[in-house]
Amino acid sequence: MTDQSKRTTRDRFDGVLNAEELALARASGVALSYCPLQQGWVHHAEDEDDTAPPLSWQMGILPLHKQITGTPVHARPQTLTLRVWVEDDLAAYRALMSDPSLWTFMLEEQPTSLDADTARALIALSTEGTHHKVRVASVAGQPVGQVRLEYGADPAAAELSYWIGAAHRGKGFGRQMVQRFLDRLAVRKPHITRITARVHPLNTASKRLLLACGFQPCDRDTLGLAPRGKDRGDWEGFVFTR
Numbered sequence: 001m002t003d004q005s006k007r008t009t010r011d012r013f014d015g016v017l018n019a020e021e022l023a024l025a026r027a028s029g030v031a032l033s034y035c036p037l038q039q040g041w042v043h044h045a046e047d048e049d050d051t052a053p054p055l056s057w058q059m060g061i062l063p064l065h066k067q068i069t070g071t072p073v074h075a076r077p078q079t080l081t082l083r084v085w086v087e088d089d090l091a092a093y094r095a096l097m098s099d100p101s102l103w104t105f106m107l108e109e110q111p112t113s114l115d116a117d118t119a120r121a122l123i124a125l126s127t128e129g130t131h132h133k134v135r136v137a138s139v140a141g142q143p144v145g146q147v148r149l150e151y152g153a154d155p156a157a158a159e160l161s162y163w164i165g166a167a168h169r170g171k172g173f174g175r176q177m178v179q180r181f182l183d184r185l186a187v188r189k190p191h192i193t194r195i196t197a198r199v200h201p202l203n204t205a206s207k208r209l210l211l212a213c214g215f216q217p218c219d220r221d222t223l224g225l226a227p228r229g230k231d232r233g234d235w236e237g238f239v240f241t242r
Contacts, residue, residue: 016040029186029242080176082135082147082184085123089136092143094119096165105200106163107229137164137177144168147181149195157194159225160240169205178213186242195240196223198231207236215240 017025017032022041025032031044085093094114096102103110111118126134130151137145145164152158160181164174185192197215199206215238227233 016042026183029183031184031187079139080144080173080180081138082177082180083138084127084134085136085143087120087123089143090116090119090123093123096143096145097122099166101166102163105203105206107161107198107231109230135181137173139168139173144173145177147177149181149185154194156191157196158192160195160197174205174209175212178209182213182240193242196225197238197240198225198235199238200231200235207238210238210240213240 017040022032025041025043032041094116097111097119098114100110126146126148132148132150134146134148136143137147143165145162145168147160147162150159150161160178162174162178164177182195185195195215196218197210198220199210218237218239220233220235220237223237223239225231225235225237
């Protein structure tokens with residue numbers, strides 16, 4: 001007879017994971033999902049991905065699920081999910097990206113203008129191409145940040161970048177976003193064994209986040225991090241290996 005506690009995967013409705021099972025699953029890189037019906041963490045099923053459909057401007061607005069009004073019987077924690085950007089996010093995307101403080105520690109310069117057409121084009125670019133993977137971090141259906149993985153010439157290596165909107169910082173969303181993204185990569189792209197990141201010397205919050213997610217400081221030359229954008233070679237290098 002199979003010992004249920006020793007199974008590496010199980011069906012979504014076999015029950016939520018207890019503290020020991022949850023710790024083991026995270027340590028093993030198992031993809032997890034928060035089940036609102038059972039109010040707990042369960043093994044993620046491939047056919048229950050929380051990513052939204054591909055962006056299509058010809059199809060019109062892609063509706064997001066609406067929250068039922070009323071006061072919940074039990075308070076639920078703010079759960080962060082990862083998905084692609086959709087057209088319904090356009091206003092939130094413009095608001096987040098129009099904040100000058102967001103660009104202080106980003107590699108790119110802030111666009112001089114971020115009208116609806118420019119924002120729409122940027123969202124479309126994030127969903128296209130094979131050179132990167134972009135996911136929006138969403139809480140209660142609303143975007144709070146973005147995480148991006150850029151692929152390089154080496155199929156086993158990639159570079160991570162991310163940002164969190166000013167109103168959502170200091171709440172642990174950045175760490176949740178990066179950790180969940182890494183957990184997914186371990187399951188869906190196990191061939192990527194080295195992930196690099198570069199951080200502005202004054203961005204202490206980002207350094208703490210990376211260290212908490214398992215990254216380690218590393219020499220830039222060893223990582224092969226060439227200067228790019230606002231990084232003139234003085235940004236600090238970090239690496240995550242598995």
